[in-house]
Amino acid sequence: MRADALRNRERLVEVAQSAFATNGIDTSLEEIARQAGVGIGTLYRRFPTREDLIAAVLAERYLKLAEVALVLAEEREDPDSAFTEWLALLVEHMALYRGLSLAVKEAMHDHTTALGRTCKEMMDSGERLLTRGQQAGAFRADVSFLDVLALSSGIVTAVERRSEKPDASDLPPLNPYLLLDVVLRGLRVEDR
Amino acid sequence: MRADALRNRERLVEVAQSAFATNGIDTSLEEIARQAGVGIGTLYRRFPTREDLIAAVLAERYLKLAEVALVLAEEREDPDSAFTEWLALLVEHMALYRGLSLAVKEAMHDHTTALGRTCKEMMDSGERLLTRGQQAGAFRADVSFLDVLALSSGIVTAVERRSEKPDASDLPPLNPYLLLDVVLRGLRVEDR
DNA sequence: AGTTAAGCGGAGGCTGACTCCGGTTAGCGT
DNA sequence: ACGCTAACCGGAGTCAGCCTCCGCTTAACT
Numbered sequence: 001m002r003a004d005a006l007r008n009r010e011r012l013v014e015v016a017q018s019a020f021a022t023n024g025i026d027t028s029l030e031e032i033a034r035q036a037g038v039g040i041g042t043l044y045r046r047f048p049t050r051e052d053l054i055a056a057v058l059a060e061r062y063l064k065l066a067e068v069a070l071v072l073a074e075e076r077e078d079p080d081s082a083f084t085e086w087l088a089l090l091v092e093h094m095a096l097y098r099g100l101s102l103a104v105k106e107a108m109h110d111h112t113t114a115l116g117r118t119c120k121e122m123m124d125s126g127e128r129l130l131t132r133g134q135q136a137g138a139f140r141a142d143v144s145f146l147d148v149l150a151l152s153s154g155i156v157t158a159v160e161r162r163s164e165k166p167d168a169s170d171l172p173p174l175n176p177y178l179l180l181d182v183v184l185r186g187l188r189v190e191d192r
Numbered sequence: 193m194r195a196d197a198l199r200n201r202e203r204l205v206e207v208a209q210s211a212f213a214t215n216g217i218d219t220s221l222e223e224i225a226r227q228a229g230v231g232i233g234t235l236y237r238r239f240p241t242r243e244d245l246i247a248a249v250l251a252e253r254y255l256k257l258a259e260v261a262l263v264l265a266e267e268r269e270d271p272d273s274a275f276t277e278w279l280a281l282l283v284e285h286m287a288l289y290r291g292l293s294l295a296v297k298e299a300m301h302d303h304t305t306a307l308g309r310t311c312k313e314m315m316d317s318g319e320r321l322l323t324r325g326q327q328a329g330a331f332r333a334d335v336s337f338l339d340v341l342a343l344s345s346g347i348v349t350a351v352e353r354r355s356e357k358p359d360a361s362d363l364p365p366l367n368p369y370l371l372l373d374v375v376l377r378g379l380r381v382e383d384r
Numbered sequence: 385a386g387t388t389a390a391g392c393g394g395a396g397g398c399t400g401a402c403t404c405c406g407g408t409t410a411g412c413g414t
Numbered sequence: 415a416c417g418c419t420a421a422c423c424g425g426a427g428t429c430a431g432c433c434t435c436c437g438c439t440t441a442a443c444t
Contacts, residue, residue, distance in 0.1 A: 002441055004276070005391060028431060039393030044433065102294075109353055120302055140374070148349075154346010157294070160340075161301055179339055182332070186378025194410055194421060220400060231424030236402065385444100392439070398432080408423070414416085 009046050011036045011055050024098030026056060054103060055118040061093060062122040079133035084184055086129055087152060087161035089174055094156045101156035108149055123149070139187050148187065155179040201238050203228045209249050217246060217291030246295060247310040253285060254314040261317035271325035273286065275377055278321055279344060286348045289322055293348035300341055315341070331379050346373040 001009075015036040018029045029050065033043040047053040069086050076082040094101040107115040108123065127145040134141045155176050162174045193201075207228040210218045221242065225235040230365045239245040260305045261278050268274040286293040299307035300315065319337040347368050 002390060004441070009390085019246065030373060031430065033338060033393095036235065040432090041393050041434080041436095044393080045391080048433095050432095066423090092383070106353055142370065143374060144366070147366065147374070150350030150366070151346055151371060151374065154343055158297060158342030159345065161298060163242070174336070174339060174342070178334065179343060182343070183337060183374065183380035185382070186374035186376065189379070190382070197422060200423085221402090222400065225424095232401090233403080233405095233424050234422080237422080240402095242401095341410070387444085388440100388442095390439105390441080393437100394423080395435095397434085400431095401429085403428080404426095406420100406424100409419100412418085412420100414418105 005046075006034070008042055012038065012043055012046060012053070016053050017057050020054075020057060020100075021089050022096040025050075025100050025103055026098075029053075044047040049114070051103070051113045051115040052105065054100075055114040058115075059118055062119055065089060065093060066125040069122070069129050073129055073132060079129070079136045080138040082187070083126075083129045083133045083139070086126060087148070087184070088125065088177065088180060090149075091152050091156055091180055094153060095159060095176065098160050100101075101153040101160070105150065107155040108146060137189060140189055143187060148183070151183045152180070155183070200228070200230050200234055200271065203326040204230065204235055204238060204245070205248050208245050212246075212289040212292075217242075217292050217295055221245075229340075241306070242302055243295070243299065243305050243307040245325070247291075247306040250307075251310055255308060257281060257285060258314040258317040261314070261321050265317075265321055265324060271321070271328045272330040272380070275321045275325045275331070278318060279340070279370060279376070280369065282318065282341075283344050283348055283372060286345060287351060289352055290352050293301060293352070297342065297345040329381060333377060343375045344372070347375070 006081050011021065016027075016032050019035065023031075029043055030040050032053075036043070043053075047056065065086075068089060072082040072086055076085075094104055103115065104119060107113055107119055110116045111120055123145070126149075130139065130145050130148065133139040158179070159174055159176045182192045198228065204224065207221075208305050211224050211227065213221075219317055221235055222232050223246075225232045227237070235245075239248065244258040257278075260281060264274040268277075286296055296311065299305055299311055301322065302308045303312055315337065318341075322331065322337050350371070351366055351368045
């Protein structure tokens with residue numbers, strides 16, 4: 001890879017990161033190319049689809065999440081709190097850029113896309129964490145990891161929408177951790 | 193309202209209904225106008241925004257849902273099963289057209305749009321059903337109706353995505369009622 | 385210094401949202 | 415029955431964003 005190409009690639013990812021943060025994941029690709037000072041053709045050559053660009057922006061964070069899952073699986077003897085903690089991290093991650101949770105949910109089901117492949121490892125680690133909890137009898141066994149991710153993604157989209165309306169005067173704050181708590185309680189095996 | 197205008201309006205709603213059913217709620221408005229045999233200008237005059245059209249398509253169904261909620265609140269002495277049943281109906285409704293659950297979630301937070309106003313009554317009835325359950329001590333009181341709707345909408349979007357991939361060979365089926373059950377269990381007051 | 389493959393960039397085609405205005409007509413009064 | 419006119423119609427036109435294609439440029443190797 002030529003030096004100029006590498007420079008452009010890095011610059012694009014950088015600009016995309018901040019553009020996603022301020023304008024959400026649906027920011028116009030032409031706008032990103034413009035801010036990065038490259039032509040639209042360059043962006044498309046490097047990142048043929050929007051998902052490719054998103055995947056590049058998220059790559060390190062996904063590695064981190066997979067790592068944390070492994071550490072939690074080893075060091076924490078309580079599978080319940082390990083998974084609970086990890087899921088909160090995942091939710092925080094998906095809430096970083098407006099629209100990201102939907103894109104991730106989409107990618108979950110399709111490992112042929114760049115984003116899907118990128119988050120596969122992270123998801124595998126998370127799934128192991130859940131399975132561990134299920135085998136220990138802490139969580140219901142009939143609920144799959146994808147089910148939990150679906151619910152988590154729903155939580156994030158809900159919070160996103162709410163925070164977009166600054167005039168949320170009379171409405172309650174819609175705390176993502178409260179919603180997560182509801183899901184996790186529903187997930188736990190009941191010994192009533 | 194002139195007779196021809198009324199005819200066109202009815203025809204548009206009719207066509208939109210079937211177009212939404214087959215192609216999802218993001219169907220091109222020009223396509224809908226074409227199928228209805230009217231100009232695009234006519235569609236926009238009658239329904240200035242896409243939400244207006246969606247609201248018109250859903251109007252009767254929303255009335256029905258509000259009605260059912262009232263009936264359930266009166267006839268059913270168990271507030272838990274009343275709300276549970278109603279929520280399943282709502283989920284089934286939101287799953288009718290691909291993309292509807294997101295639009296509804298959006299509209300929930302903003303009663304200034306046509307769709308928001310249209311579903312307000314329905315939501316009020318549902319909320320009363322939840323409040324009744326909370327006062328009876330069946331459900332957690334710290335969770336709002338909007339929270340529950342957010343989670344429900346998340347369930348629906350997840351199921352939508354899955355059903356779009358026909359090659360879901362190795363993946364589990366992702367049953368909406370299972371997910372709903374998780375949420376409802378998490379919502380119930382625990383007597384452990 | 386010459387060669388060349390890799391890279392660049394933007395013009396251009398496409399689709400869909402949305403507007404605007406000249407022509408048309410339903411439905412009223414006479 | 416026949417105007418009259420306000421209401422209505424329709425599509426041409428504008429705009430934004432996605433994406434492709436190809437002639438020009440240049441890094442980097444010999």
